[in-house]
Amino acid sequence: MFKFLRKHLTVPERPSRLSILNFAKPDAFPRIQTTSDSTLGGYSTAYLEPYRASADTNLVGHFHGNLNQTLPKGETKVKQSGWAMFKTKNRIQDPNAQFKPFYLFKSQANFWWDWSPFEVLHMRVMNLTPNRKFMVNIQTDTMSRTDLYQHRLFTNPLSSGSSDSNASPVWENIFINLNEFVLTNRRHRSSSISI
Structure with a gap:
């Protein structure tokens, strides 16, 4: 009985490598969202898109855009501008979460x-x-x-x-x-x- 329990209750060995995001797989891209200072009235842009340099290379994520340090007009609270980022989407999509x-x-x-x-x-x-x-x-x-x-x-x-x-x-x-x-x-x- 104890051998059976020990066999089935032991903690499994942790894998040496776990993947969070693998841009070689197309299903990683819908899990990402981009944002920039444009959400605060700024003028920067940000994009993350699949990119393959040639037919025999892996798919990669190409993060690109334009950074613009011009402060938004009429937004006195914004003291710095010129940033962009990408992040994984929240699991709960409700904006009020x-x-x-x-x-x-x-x-x-x-x-x-x-x-x-x-x-x-x-x-x-x-x-x-x-x-x-x-x-x-x-x-x-x-x-x-x-x-x-x-x-x-x-x-x-x-x-x-x-x-x-x-x-x-x-x-x-x-x-x-x-x-x-x-x-x-x-x-x-x-x-x-x-x-």
Whole structure:
């Protein structure tokens, strides 16, 4: 009896690699939404589209658009402009969905993934825009919609080992330990909570 229970109650081994988004699969694109400062009256644009360089290459996500730092007219609260982003859509599409301190059922939560099985975020990126700053954000499921775990995304837009400014960008594998993300609220660091 105990052998049977031990066999069927043991915790399964965690996989060494879990995929969050794989743009090589077309079903990843409907799960993404883009936004920019245009939601606040700004003039930037953002698009994330499937792209294949040639018939024998994998499908990738091409994030592009125009950044415009012109402040929106008549919006005195907006102090900075010129940003764009893409993110996964909330599981609950209701715009009035609220973040709560706890949920009676997991189905009520407004999360997309449970990050507890993850230790490292691995991204494969190509930076075509030198001198731009990029951030990776993980939205929290808390009472505050402005809570974000953030980490700077450092990329090398030029091919490795080349000092030529006309060198072509290359694909880079970037690894970020999840415990290196910093909890922020409205871009201010909150040191009391860690991921």
